[in-house]
Amino acid sequence: MKHTKIIILCLFISLFGTKTFAQLKSSIYTGIGTVTNLGGIFGIGSEVKYKSVSFSAAMGLEYILEHEYSIDIGIKLYSKHNIFGGINFGYCKSPYPIYGPTNNFTFSLGYRRTIYKHLYGLGYLGATSDYWAFMPKEDRKHDLLLRLGLIIGYEF
Numbered sequence: 001m002k003h004t005k006i007i008i009l010c011l012f013i014s015l016f017g018t019k020t021f022a023q024l025k026s027s028i029y030t031g032i033g034t035v036t037n038l039g040g041i042f043g044i045g046s047e048v049k050y051k052s053v054s055f056s057a058a059m060g061l062e063y064i065l066e067h068e069y070s071i072d073i074g075i076k077l078y079s080k081h082n083i084f085g086g087i088n089f090g091y092c093k094s095p096y097p098i099y100g101p102t103n104n105f106t107f108s109l110g111y112r113r114t115i116y117k118h119l120y121g122l123g124y125l126g127a128t129s130d131y132w133a134f135m136p137k138e139d140r141k142h143d144l145l146l147r148l149g150l151i152i153g154y155e156f
Contacts, residue, residue: 026047027047027154039059084112107128119155123151125147
């Protein structure tokens with residue numbers, strides 16, 4: 001799985017890259033949301049931040065258990081007050097042929113706050129281009145619909 005390699009690379013950078021490149025701030029996170037930004041309803045991911053720009057990759061946890069996968073990659077631009085705007089690309093592959101693969105873009109706004117030392121919380125609100133990913137292909141609607149979620153993470 002090519003997408004799994006991207007996730008592993010981001011996790012590797014998060015765990016070992018921070019000490020090598022002092023300007024990079026990396027973190028791992030988990031959360032709950034409406035699919036995009038977390039790779040699923042429940043997801044785990046990694047974020048690498050350089051100054052006010054961050055890159056993230058996540059994979060949905062529930063999909064791993066059901067032998068399908070959903071990934072999400074994104075970029076965020078942070079203000080000095082920890083408010084961010086971002087764009088994410090999500091891809092979902094179902095084991096059931098009726099659903100087929102789907103992808104979508106999400107545009108989001110959010111806020112990140114340090115809770116305690118390296119522990120942080122993040123909330124986001126956004127709109128996505130294809131909410132109906134889990135409906136049979138012929139029944140899908142292509143509307144912009146609301147996305148929201150809460151994430152808790154640890155910054156190295």
